[in-house]
Structures are given as structure tokens and as C-alpha cells.
Amino acid sequence: MRAPDNGSYVLLTKLFLRQFLENDLLSPDGDRSQMLAMVGASVISLTLFISMFTSAGYAMSIMMPGEAAVLTLSDKFLYISLAMLVTALVAAAQWDALAIDYRDAVILQPLPIRPATLRFAKLTAVAALGAGVAIAVNIFPAIIFPWMLAFAVPQMHAWQVLQLVLTQFVITVSAATFGFLAVIAIREWASALLGAGLFARVSPWIQTIAIVLVGSAILLLPLVSTRVGQRGFTGWRAALPSTAFVGVYESATGGLLADLPRRKMTGRQAERDRVFTAIYAERQPMFAPLARRAQALFGGVALLVILATALNALRTPSIVVASSQARGRSRIAALGRLLFPRSAAARAGFDFALATLWRNKTHRLTLAAAAAIGFATVLVALSGVDLASDVRPTARLLSIQPLLYGSLLVAFRHVLRVPAELRANWGIQVAWQGKARAFANGVQTAAMLSIALPAIVAVIPPIAFAGGLSFAAAHALLGVAGAAIVLDALMLSYDKVPFTCTYLPGDNMRALAPIYGLAFLIGAALYARLELGILTGSYPVAGVATLATIYLALRIASTFRKRIADIDFNEAPVSLSELGLHN
Amino acid sequence: MADLRATRLSKRFSGIRVVNDVNLTIRPGEVVGYLGPNGSGKTTTARMLGGLLDPSGGVVEYAGADIRSDLIAFHRCLGYVPEEPYLYPFLSGREYLQLVGRLRELPERVLTEKIDGFLRLFSLSAAADQSIGSYSKGMRQKIVISAALLHDPAIVIFDEPETGLDVATTLMLRHLVRTLAARGKAILYSSHILEVVERVCDRVIVLHKGNVVADDSIARLRVLSSSTSLEGVFSQLVIREDPESIARDLADLAATGS
Numbered sequence: 001m002r003a004p005d006n007g008s009y010v011l012l013t014k015l016f017l018r019q020f021l022e023n024d025l026l027s028p029d030g031d032r033s034q035m036l037a038m039v040g041a042s043v044i045s046l047t048l049f050i051s052m053f054t055s056a057g058y059a060m061s062i063m064m065p066g067e068a069a070v071l072t073l074s075d076k077f078l079y080i081s082l083a084m085l086v087t088a089l090v091a092a093a094q095w096d097a098l099a100i101d102y103r104d105a106v107i108l109q110p111l112p113i114r115p116a117t118l119r120f121a122k123l124t125a126v127a128a129l130g131a132g133v134a135i136a137v138n139i140f141p142a143i144i145f146p147w148m149l150a151f152a153v154p155q156m157h158a159w160q161v162l163q164l165v166l167t168q169f170v171i172t173v174s175a176a177t178f179g180f181l182a183v184i185a186i187r188e189w190a191s192a193l194l195g196a197g198l199f200a201r202v203s204p205w206i207q208t209i210a211i212v213l214v215g216s217a218i219l220l221l222p223l224v225s226t227r228v229g230q231r232g233f234t235g236w237r238a239a240l241p242s243t244a245f246v247g248v249y250e251s252a253t254g255g256l257l258a259d260l261p262r263r264k265m266t267g268r269q270a271e272r273d274r275v276f277t278a279i280y281a282e283r284q285p286m287f288a289p290l291a292r293r294a295q296a297l298f299g300g301v302a303l304l305v306i307l308a309t310a311l312n313a314l315r316t317p318s319i320v321v322a323s324s325q326a327r328g329r330s331r332i333a334a335l336g337r338l339l340f341p342r343s344a345a346a347r348a349g350f351d352f353a354l355a356t357l358w359r360n361k362t363h364r365l366t367l368a369a370a371a372a373i374g375f376a377t378v379l380v381a382l383s384g385v386d387l388a389s390d391v392r393p394t395a396r397l398l399s400i401q402p403l404l405y406g407s408l409l410v411a412f413r414h415v416l417r418v419p420a421e422l423r424a425n426w427g428i429q430v431a432w433q434g435k436a437r438a439f440a441n442g443v444q445t446a447a448m449l450s451i452a453l454p455a456i457v458a459v460i461p462p463i464a465f466a467g468g469l470s471f472a473a474a475h476a477l478l479g480v481a482g483a484a485i486v487l488d489a490l491m492l493s494y495d496k497v498p499f500t501c502t503y504l505p506g507d508n509m510r511a512l513a514p515i516y517g518l519a520f521l522i523g524a525a526l527y528a529r530l531e532l533g534i535l536t537g538s539y540p541v542a543g544v545a546t547l548a549t550i551y552l553a554l555r556i557a558s559t560f561r562k563r564i565a566d567i568d569f570n571e572a573p574v575s576l577s578e579l580g581l582h583n
Numbered sequence: 584m585a586d587l588r589a590t591r592l593s594k595r596f597s598g599i600r601v602v603n604d605v606n607l608t609i610r611p612g613e614v615v616g617y618l619g620p621n622g623s624g625k626t627t628t629a630r631m632l633g634g635l636l637d638p639s640g641g642v643v644e645y646a647g648a649d650i651r652s653d654l655i656a657f658h659r660c661l662g663y664v665p666e667e668p669y670l671y672p673f674l675s676g677r678e679y680l681q682l683v684g685r686l687r688e689l690p691e692r693v694l695t696e697k698i699d700g701f702l703r704l705f706s707l708s709a710a711a712d713q714s715i716g717s718y719s720k721g722m723r724q725k726i727v728i729s730a731a732l733l734h735d736p737a738i739v740i741f742d743e744p745e746t747g748l749d750v751a752t753t754l755m756l757r758h759l760v761r762t763l764a765a766r767g768k769a770i771l772y773s774s775h776i777l778e779v780v781e782r783v784c785d786r787v788i789v790l791h792k793g794n795v796v797a798d799d800s801i802a803r804l805r806v807l808s809s810s811t812s813l814e815g816v817f818s819q820l821v822i823r824e825d826p827e828s829i830a831r832d833l834a835d836l837a838a839t840g841s
Contacts, residue, residue, distance in 0.1 A: 337691065344694075348685035351678065359673035359714075423669040426635055427679070427730060430663045431686040434655045439686075566654070 008113050009121050016104075016125030019097045043136045051141040054078065055148035063152040064269055066277030069258035072149065073229030073283070076168075076249050079141050081225060081242040083134065083172040084179035085218045090133045091183035092210040093365070095203070098126055098184055099191065099312065119313055126184070134176035142169035155260045167252045174298065175245045181301045183210060188308030204361070208368040215372025220379055230279070233286060241297055247290020255284060339445060345435035349442025349498070354450055356420040356499045363415045363499075367451065370411030374404040374455070377521070393467035393475075393535070399528035400462065401479045405455040406486060406524055410516075412447045413490040420499040428500050429569045436497065436567065443498045444487055452483035471535060478531050481547050488554040492561065501569050584611035584767050585646035587632065587738050593640035594627050601627050603793040604641070609738070609769040614760055616784030616801075617773035618817060624793040625773045626666050629742040632771060633663045645738070659687070662731035662739040666746065666773075668723035672716030676707055676726045679715060683730045694733070701729035705752070720747030728756070738769045745776060757783050781813040789820050796820045 021036060054075055063071070091098065100122050108118055146164035150156050190206055191199045224237075233243045258280045265273060340346035357363050378400045419425060456479040464472035534543035587609045594602040602624040609615045619625045630636040632643055634654050643650045650657040670679055677698060684694040702711045705725040715723060724747050731739060741760070745753045760783050764770055774780050780787060781801060789797040797804055797820055804816045818826075 344685040344688045344691070347691075348682050351685075352674075352682055355674055355678060356671070420673070421669070421671050423667075424671045426663075426665060427670065427683060427727075428686060429635060430633065430658055430661065431683045431730075432655065432658065433686060433688055435686075435688070 008117050009124075012108070012113070012118060012121030013124045013128070016097070016122050017128060020094055020125070020129055040136070043133075044140070047137055047140045048144075050082070051144040055145050058148040058152040061152050062154070064265065064273035064276065065153060065155065065257055065260040065262065066273045066275075066280055068149065068153045069255065069280040070229040070276045070283075072257065073246065073250075074225050074227060075145065077228045077242055077246050078221060078225040079138070079145065079168065079172050080175045080245045080249070081221055081240075082218070083138050083176040084242060084245075085214055085221065086137050086179075087130060087133050087176040088179035088183050089211065089214045089218065091130070091180045092207060092214055094129065095183075095187060095207040095210075096361075098187055123309070130177060130180040134173045134180065137176060138169060138172040142172060153257065153260060155263060156257075160256060160260075163256065164253065167249060171245055171249045171252065174248070175242065178241065178245070178298050178301060181298075181305050185301050185304040185308060186210065188305060188312055192308045192311045204359075204364060208364055211365060211368040212372045212375065215369055216375040216379075219373060219376030223380060229283075232283060233290070241294070244290045244294035244297055247287040247292075248294045250284070250287040251291040255280070258284075335449075336442070340442060343435075343438045343441070345433065345438035346442035346445075349439035350446045351442075353443040353446035353498065357412070357415070357446065357450060360420045360499075362418055363420070366411050366415050366418070367408060370407045371404075374407035377403045377407065393463065393471060393532070395525070395528040395532045397463065397466055398475065398531050398535075399524050401456060401459040401475065402482055402486075402524040402527045403521075404459060405452040405479065405483045406520055408451045408455055409447065409483065409486050409490060410520065412451055413494070416443070416494060416498045417496070417501075418499070418503050419501065422502065425500045425569050428497065432497065432567070432569075436495070439497065440491060440494070444491055448480075448483060448487060452487070453480070456480060456483065467535075474535055475531065478534065478547070481551065482527055482531075485547065485551050485554060488551065488558060492554065492558055495567075497567055497569065501567065502571050504571060584737055584769070586610050586644075587769050587771075588644045589628075589632060589641065590644070591641035592628065592631055592638050592643065594624070594631060594636070595639045601793050602631070602638075602790075605790070605793075605795050607788055607795070607798065609771055611737070611767045611769050612764055613786065614764045614770045614772055614784045616780035616787040617771055617790065618775075618777070618780060618787055619790035623790045625790055626742055628790070629663075629665075629740050629771065629773055633661060633740050634658060635663070659734070660737040662734070662736035664724075664727050664731045664739070664741045664744045666742040668720065668727040668747075670715045670723055670726060672714060674715055675712045676702065676715060676718065676722070677711040679726055680729055680733065684733050687734045689734060697733055698729075701733070705729060721749055721752065724748055725752065732763075736768070738771075739763060740771045740773075742773045743775060744772075745774065745779060753779070777813045777817055787813070789817065791820065 021039075100118060104118075104122075142165055146161050146168060149164070150161045186206065187203075190203070194202060228237065228246075231237070233246070237243055258277060262273065336347045336350040340350060357367065381396055381399050381403060456476050459479070460472045460476055463475050467475070530543050530546065533539045589605055589607045592602060592605040592607075593600065605624075605628055607615065617625055617628065627636065631638045634643070634650050634657055637651075645657050645660065671682075674682065680698045680701065681694065684698065689697070699708075702708045705728075707722060707725055710718065710722060715726065718726070724744065728744060744756060748756065757779060760770060760772060764785075772780065772784055784801065786800050787797065787804060788795055797816070801813055801816075804813070805811065810816045810819065
């Protein structure tokens with residue numbers, strides 16, 4: 001590669017950095033500085049909150065050195081995992097912008113810019129994003145956590161606190177870089193191995209899976225990181241990359257906390273210190289091998305990124321012809337005709353919903369995030385269940401299904417309001433014949449078949465394992481009924497054209513979200529109890545009658561609800577209308 | 584078939600008047616050319632005539648009734664080809680036409696026949712199942728024109744329809760507009776290309792800074808302005824500066840420092 005020319009390099013790097021801020025919800029005329037300020041403020045306030053929340057306990061207690069050495073392992077594990085996962089999530093969310101895509105190539109290749117300059121600029125922008133996120137996420141925890149710890153362990157000298165600050169910063173930033181590089185490695189190797197055409201087709205799915213996995217892991221982190229020090233790094237915990245980085249942390253600080261001089265202690269304190277010091281001494285031999293594993297992991301992932309990037313740099317992005325998608329699309333169209341033989345508007349809603357839900361990036365990512373939340377709540381709900389010994393179907397086990405489809409359908413209700421492509425809505429506006437109910441029916445059926453049903457089917461194996469196949473089949477049927485009720489309830493207040501009208505965010509969502517969340521969890525638990533009653537024969541008739549009554553009531557309410565006849569496709573937020581800025 | 588009539592149509596954006604008291608009538612079988620420089624208000628007028636934008640003043644009537652009193656009924660008779668062919672990039676060309684046709688409640692068999700026909704005649708059959716995101720501007724424009732004509736509308740508004748089209752399709756489009764008019768459609772044809780307007784349109788409305796500065800047949804406008812071509816008429820009505828001198832200045836500026 002020849003050295004890049006500086007002027008173009010700087011301009012291109014700025015352009016690629018700006019691409020990271022662009023998303024489908026931000027208007028092309030939107031204020032990017034405001035967006036940047038909002039993202040920055042959110043990251044800073046969130047990391048400040050987490051640091052203060054997790055470290056507050058240290059400021060209010062006095063700890064023995066041995067005790068501090070063991071108990072801080074959980075927080076170190078939390079900070080390292082969080083750094084790793086948040087940067088991995090950012091990388092997964094920026095999936096398409098991590099490499100020179102077809103759009104970049106088409107726009108930039110005709111210009112007199114060397115390909116080397118283009119690649120250097122993209123690499124610089126991606127590195128700047130990774131470094132920026134890694135530093136932003138870790139700066140406050142690295143400062144706050146050691147200083148708060150100094151309150152609990154007053155024997156620590158200022159230079160020792162500074163040593164902890166520096167170590168924590170370096171290790172967490174390294175862990176964050178590892179998470180970021182791991183996602184890039186997956187993307188680049190998938191691209192290198194699959195070739196441009198196949199990669200373009202499977203890339204959205206790899207991205208979705210990555211977001212679901214990383215999102216679920218973030219949500220489960222508080223559960224996983226509890227009492228890590230006391231439980232030890234055995235079993236699956238030992239295999240986690242975060243554990244390896246904890247090894248680096250402890251090797252770097254060399255048992256700084258455990259070796260601190262002891263102050264005058266009471267007998268009980270001395271005993272406690274002796275026990276914890278023994279636990280730490282037991283863990284200590286593991287840290288050096290863990291540190292070596294972390295180095296190997298980091299080096300390995302960096303090497304993978306370099307190799308794959310070099311391999312992909314030899315190729316030019318090319319147009320992708322989605323010929324293999326045509327067969328799948330025609331089958332879906334046939335399904336629409338079969339389901340709605342008499343209503344063209346319902347067919348339109350069904351096909352349009354299927355297309356936008358799974359092909360539109362914003363909608364797909366929202367559903368992926370909801371799936372992550374669903375998985376996390378399921379794992380939390382099952383945290384006390386031992387499937388190996390407790391094979392009876394319980395309400396807790398049955399709650400998996402409503403938790404999963406419920407979180408997905410709530411996300412579906414949200415994406416209904418997000419336009420698939422706002423500038424393209426004129427086409428629907430001109431062709432709109434006012435068949436809102438039929439169109440919504442098609443959309444609702446698409447959600448049932450493509451969102452709720454897969455979640456219900458996915459839950460059949462564990463339920464069949466616990467209660468037998470016929471029990472699982474009956475549970476799945478009740479799940480379909482439950483999903484239909486949830487869908488009807490969610491659609492009841494919707495009176496626009498799905499995926500088409502302007503997005504107007506709710507004014508009081510911050511206040512209502514926790515209430516909705518709580519209602520969702522309580523609802524899922526109650527529904528699971530009702531199902532258990534029906535399936536175990538405690539109150540089968542009454543249970544089914546209750547479900548049928550709720551469903552009928554919702555259908556009647558939906559039928560008689562007054563719909564807005566004249567739909568405003570381009571409704572502006574109240575603030576704009578009041579200021580006379582909307583035309 | 585009925586007249587589309589705009590009376591004292593005005594539009595203000597944040598207090599700035601973009602279209603000012605425009606009066607026009609488009610009769611069945613007539614192609615009305617709508618001319619004007621950039622920013623003169625052509626697209627704004629087209630959007631108001633299509634019921635996609637509320638006017639700040641005035642009224643648009645179809646068959647004697649305000650289109651806003653029953654916008655859906657008006658849209659049943661309307662085909663609209665916008666200036667920018669914004670479409671859903673994740674749909675294929677066929678899927679987009681199916682969506683539009685189904686929303687317009689065309690019978691499935693008729694719709695399938697029409698879509699296949701449009702795709703074939705516009706040479707899009709091979710790309711019919713590819714995502715619109717991979718289409719060129721011309722291909723998207725062909726899809727937009729097909730969508731506008733799927734339901735055999737009585738009124739068609741073309742807002743610079745030749746953007747991105749190749750020479751053969753542009754020529755075909757001219758014939759298509761004339762054929763549609765011959766079959767009784769009322770057509771508004773907004774364009775920058777004077778040659779096309781001259782060949783296609785019966786009557787021309789010239790817009791300048793939101794005001795109608797001429798509304799007559801091309802032949803009469805030529806006589807009135809003593810010009811031999813529509814370009815001459817347009818220059819007299821709209822162009823205040825000398826284009827040749829501006830062109831020279833631009834070339835000089837481009838050469839500066841080289």
C-alpha cells in the first residue's frame with residue numbers, strides 16, 4: 001500500500017465517522033451535533049450511574065484487606081464484561097459501516113482517490129469509533145471505583161489507588177477493544193469466506209444474531225457477576241473471556257489489596273480476614289494462566305482481524321443480485337393469497353409487514369433487541385429451576401413462552417409506528433383506499449406468523465422434555481391463543497397505517513416504561529398460572545372460558561372502535577405544529 | 584371524465600410564499616405543460632394538485648368538488664409520478680407494484696397480468712425480483728410510472744418524469760403521454776426539457792417565482808412573444824439574465840488558477 005494523501009484521507013475519515021451517526025430515524029437534515037451530544041451524555045451518565053451504584057457500598061463500610069481482595073473480584077468482572085459487551089454491541093449495531101460497503105465504493109471510486117487512502121480512512125474511522133467508545137465507557141468506572149474502594153480500605157496509599165486507577169483503565173479498555181475486534185473479526189471472516197454475494201444475503205442475520213447474543217449477555221450480566229469472587233472461576237465462568245481479563249487485572253496489581261498491612265482488628269474481623277485471605281490465596285495461582293489466556297485471546301483476535309481485512313482489501317465491493325431471494329419471496333406472496341383470498345388490502349398489509357419487519361434494518365434490529373430482552377427475562381425466570389432434577393411443568397417453566405412472544409410483540413407494536421422509509425410513503429398515500437382495518441389485519445397476521453409463532457414453536461422442546469409431547473402441544477395451542485390476545489390488545493389503540501406514517505415518540509414514555517415493564521412481567525406470570533391450571537386439569541373449562549371471553553371482548557372492542565377516517569400520513573409533533581413550523 | 588381545476592392556489596412554507604394564486608384547469612384529453620425554473624414552485628403545485636400537500640390558500644377541485652372533501656375518491660382517479668422516485672428499497676420492483684395494486688384493490692389476476700406487462704414493456708423483467716435498493720434511478724422511475732398507471736387513472740400528474748430515463752424510454756414516454764391524452768386522460772406534465780414539452784403538450788403554463796406568467800397554447804405564445812420556439816418564449820418570460828454571458832463567466836471561473 002502506498003502512503004495515503006493527507007487532504008483526502010482527513011476528509012474521508014470525517015465522512016466515515018459521520019456515517020456512524022447516521023441512522024434511519026435521524027432525518028437527513030437532522031442536527032448531528034445534537035445527536036452526538038445526546039449519545040455522549042447518555043454514555044457518560046450511564047457509566048457514572050453504574051460506577052456510583054456499584055461502588056457506593058465501599059464508601060459506607062470498612063473492609064479487611066483479604067475481604068476487599070475477594071469481594072472486588074465481582075466488580076472487576078462486571079466492569080470488564082460490561083466494557084467488552086458494550087463495545088461489541090456498538091460494533092454489531094454499526095455492522096455495515098465497519099467496512100467499505102457498496103455505497104461507499106460507488107460514490108467514492110470514480111473520484112481521484114487512491115484505494116489505499118480509502119481503506120486507511122475507513123480503518124482510522126473504525127479505530128476511532130472503537131477507541132472512543134472504549135474510553136467513554138471506561139473512564140468514569142476507572143476513576144470512581146478505586147477511589148471509592150479507598151474509603152473501605154483506608155490502609156491504601158494514594159499511589160496504590162493511582163496504580164489501581166491506571167490498571168483498571170488499561171485492562172477495561174483492552175477488554176473493550178477485544179469485544180470490538182471480536183465482532184469485526186466475525187464480520188470480516190464471514191465476508192472473506194462467503195464472498196460478496198452470499199455475505200450480503202446472510203449479513204443481516206449474522207448481525208441480528210450478534211445483537212441478540214450480546215444484548216442478552218448485557219442484560220444477564222448483573223446476575224452472572226454476583227458473588228464471582230466467592231463462587232470462584234470454575235465451570236462455564238472459567239471459559240469466559242472476561243474471566244481471563246480478570247486474571248490480567250490481578251496479575252498486574254499483584255495481590256495489592258490482599259497484601260496490604262493489617263490494622264488493629266477485633267477477633268471477628270480477624271477471623272473474617274483470615275477466611276477471605278485464604279480464599280484469595282486459593283484463587284491466586286489461577287490468575288497467571290488466565291492472564292496468559294487473555295493475551296492469547298487478544299493476540300488471536302487481532303491477528304484474525306488483520307488477516308481478514310487484508311484478504312477483503314484485495315476485493316472490490318460489488319453489486320449484489322438477490323436472485324436466490326426471489327423463490328422465497330414468491331412463496332410468501334402465495335401464502336398471502338391463500339390467507340386472504342378476498343381482501344387485496346389485507347394481502348397488501350401481510351406482504352408489506354413481512355417485508356419491512358425482516359428486511360428493514362431499523363425494524364429488524366428492534367426485534368433483535370426485543371429477542372435479547374426476552375431471552376434475558378427467560379433466563380432470569382429460570383434461574384432457580386434445575387431442569388435435570390425438577391422435570392415437572394411449573395408456572396415458572398410455562399412463563400418462558402409468554403415472556404418470549406410478549407417481548408417480541410411489544411417490540412412489534414413499537415415498530416408499527418416507525419416508518420419503513422418515510423420519503424417513500426407518498427406511494428401508499430396516493431394508492432390508499434381507506435381500508436385501514438383490512439390492511440391492519442394483514443399486518444397482524446404477518447406478526448403472528450413471523451414473530452409469535454416461531455417463539456412459541458421454539459419453546460416446545462423444553463416443555464415437551466418436562467411434560468411430554470401432548471402437554472407441550474396443548475401449551476403451544478394456548479400460546480397461540482395468548483399471542484392473539486396480546487396482539488389484539490396491542491393493536492387496539494393503533495389507528496394509523498403501519499410502517500408508513502411519521503414517527504411521533506410518546507411524550508411520557510420514560511415515566512410509563514417501568515409501569516409497562518412491570519405489567520408485562522406480572523401479566524406473563526399470571527398467564528402462566530392460568531395455563532398451568534388449564535393444562536393440569538385444575539380449572540380447564542373456567543380457564544379456557546376466561547381466555548375466550550378476553551379474546552371476544554377485544555375483538556368486539558376492535559370492531560366497534562371508532563377509527564380515524566382521514567389518516568394524516570405526515571403528522572408533525574405537537575411542538576412543531578404549535579410553532580407553525582410544519583407545513 | 585371531468586376537469587381538474589385549481590383556483591387561487593397558494594402555498595407558504597414557514598411564511599415564505601412559494602406558490603401564489605395559481606389558477607389552472609386541465610381538461611380530459613389535454614396535456615398541460617408546466618414550466619418554470621428551479622424553485623419556481625412546480626413540484627409544490629404538483630403535490631397540491633395530487634392532494635399530497637395542503638394548500639395555504641385556494642382550492643383544487645375535481646368534477647366540481649373540492650378534492651379534500653373525499654381525498655380517497657380523488658386518488659382513485661389519480662396517477663402521480665413524483666420528481667424523485669423514492670421507493671421502499673427493501674421491496675423488489677414486483678413487490679412494490681403488487682403493494683400499490685392491492686392497495687388500489689385491483690383483482691389479483693388483472694394485477695398480475697398488468698405487472699408482468701409493465702415489467703416486460705419497461706425491460707424490467709430480469710430485475711423484477713431484485714431489491715429496489717439495487718435499481719438505477721431510471722429503473723426506479725420506470726417502476727414509479729408503472730405504479731401510476733396500474734389502475735388506468737383519469738388524471739395523471741407527471742413531475743419531471745424523464746429524470747434518469749434513457750433516450751429510448753424518454754421517446755417512448757412522449758408517445759405514451761400523447762396516447763393517454765388521446766384516450767381522454769387529463770395530464771399535467773411538469774418538465775425542464777422544453778423540447779419535450781413543445782412536442783407533447785397542447786397548452787403551457789409558465790411559472791416564475793410562484794406566479795403564473797403565461798397560460799396559453801404554444802402556438803399563441805410564440806405569436807405573442809414573436810419567437811419561433813418555446814425556448815424563445817421561455818427566455819422572454821422567465822430568464823432575466825443573459826445565459827450566454829453567465830456561461831462564459833462560469834467557464835472563466837472554472838479555469839481560474841489552473
